[in-house]
Amino acid sequence: xxxxxxxxxxxxxxxxxxxxxxxxxxxxxxxxxxxxxxxxxxxxxxxxxxxxxxxxxxxxxxxxxxxxxxxxxxxxxxxxxxxxxxxxxxxxxxxxxxxxxxxxxxxxxxxxxxxxxxxxxxxxxxxxxxxxxxxxxxxxxxxxxxxxxxxxxxxxxxxxxxxxxxxxxxxxxxxxxxxxxxxxxxxxxxxxxxxxxxxxxxxxxxxxxxxxxxxxxxxxxxxxxxxxxxxxxxxxxxxxxxxxxxxxxxxxxxxxxxxxxxxxxxxxxxxxxxxxxxxxxxxxxxxxxxxxxxxxxxxxxxxxxxxxxxxxxxxxxxxxxxxxxxxxxxxxxxxxxxxxxxxxxx
Numbered sequence: 527x528x529x530x531x532x533x534x535x536x537x538x539x540x541x542x543x544x545x546x547x548x549x550x551x552x553x554x555x556x557x558x559x560x561x562x563x564x565x566x567x568x569x570x571x572x573x574x575x576x577x578x579x580x581x582x583x584x585x586x587x588x589x590x591x592x593x594x595x596x597x598x599x600x601x602x603x604x605x606x607x608x609x610x611x612x613x614x615x616x617x618x619x620x621x622x623x624x625x626x627x628x629x630x631x632x633x634x635x636x637x638x639x640x641x642x643x644x645x646x647x648x649x650x651x652x653x654x655x656x657x658x659x660x661x662x663x664x665x666x667x668x669x670x671x672x673x674x675x676x677x678x679x680x681x682x683x684x685x686x687x688x689x690x691x692x693x694x695x696x697x698x699x700x701x702x703x704x705x706x707x708x709x710x711x712x713x714x715x716x717x718x719x720x721x722x723x724x725x726x727x728x729x730x731x732x733x734x735x736x737x738x739x740x741x742x743x744x745x746x747x748x749x750x751x752x753x754x755x756x757x758x759x760x761x762x763x764x765x766x767x768x769x770x771x772x773x774x775x776x777x778x779x780x781x782x783x784x785x786x787x788x789x790x791x792x793x794x795x796x797x798x799x800x801x802x803x804x805x806x807x808x809x810x811x812x813x814x815x816x817x818x819x820x821x822x823x824x825x826x827x828x829x830x831x832x833x834x835x836x837x838x839x840x841x842x843x844x845x846x847x848x849x850x851x852x853x854x855x856x857x858x859x860x861x862x863x864x865x866x867x868x869x870x871x872x
Contacts, residue, residue, distance in 0.1 A: 737799025
């Protein structure tokens with residue numbers, strides 16, 4: 527594991543026109559509460575993981591049952607479509623996106639629920655079982671590109687050619703409104719966790735792909751708990767989008783092979799997330815493929831079956847050396863908050 531320590535706020539150029547993440551959790555909670563399948567997800571005291579990590583407690587916000595879609599992403603794209611419905615902007619609309627996993631499910635489910643259409647571009651490496659799940663949610667599934675980034679380019683091209691609404695979970699110059707709202711939906715899970723925690727955590731470990739989940743959770747954590755918790759962002763070492771950008775001081779494309787942590791295998795960060803985490807995160811950790819697998823294995827033994835992507839925050843905690851724990855001020859008295867972001871692969 528490699529850790530980049532950051533002095534907040536980190537200096538990152540090229541983000542002046544990019545908004546900070548929303549912290550308007552009440553707005554998201556009010557709208558999500560109207561969904562018939564909305565329900566609070568559990569916060570689990572994972573004693574076995576705490577013993578393995580050598581800390582006092584590990585709290586796991588378990589998103590595997592979120593709204594029947596199996597991941598926190600249910601709070602994202604579907605929330606954007608629900609907001610569009612509130613304004614009457616969803617009628618006759620086709621939402622198009624690229625997805626390496628659960629984001630596409632949220633787009634498809636949201637479009638189906640509100641009477642819109644969806645088209646989801648997936649890379650050649652995405653399992654056929656996931657393509658079938660998307661189709662079951664009413665999505666038109668298009669395979670294009672060897673990587674997520676190539677699928678995203680195809681989705682952007684299709685949106686422009688057909689007049690479709692691009693609904694990406696990433697953001698870039700000129701494209702911030704929908705991803706900003708999408709990240710606002712993620713505040714629901716963090717607001718729940720804040721209310722569920724018996725005492726504030728000393729450390730928060732948050733996995734990141736493009737960074738939307740990590741940035742939303744970090745922003746609300748700072749609002750609730752101030753500078754108290756040390757916030758650590760965890761990425762695959764072959765997809766160091768945020769780590770590399772913070773280190774370079776500018777948005778930077780990561781290069782590397784395809785990761786087994788496929789939901790996190792994003793080579794370019796969301797600029798909203800990058801701006802937020804430059805302000806809120808204390809450290810950016812890179813885990814190996816083996817460390818990701820080990821973390822998922824430990825989570826499974828603890829009764830929290832997931833994937834290397836879903837358990838990457840836990841994996842980051844468990845992969846720390848004694849020296850790295852000391853650098854992060856992690857001790858036997860530490861209280862850790864993590865997010866189990868998805869259920870096991872189906």
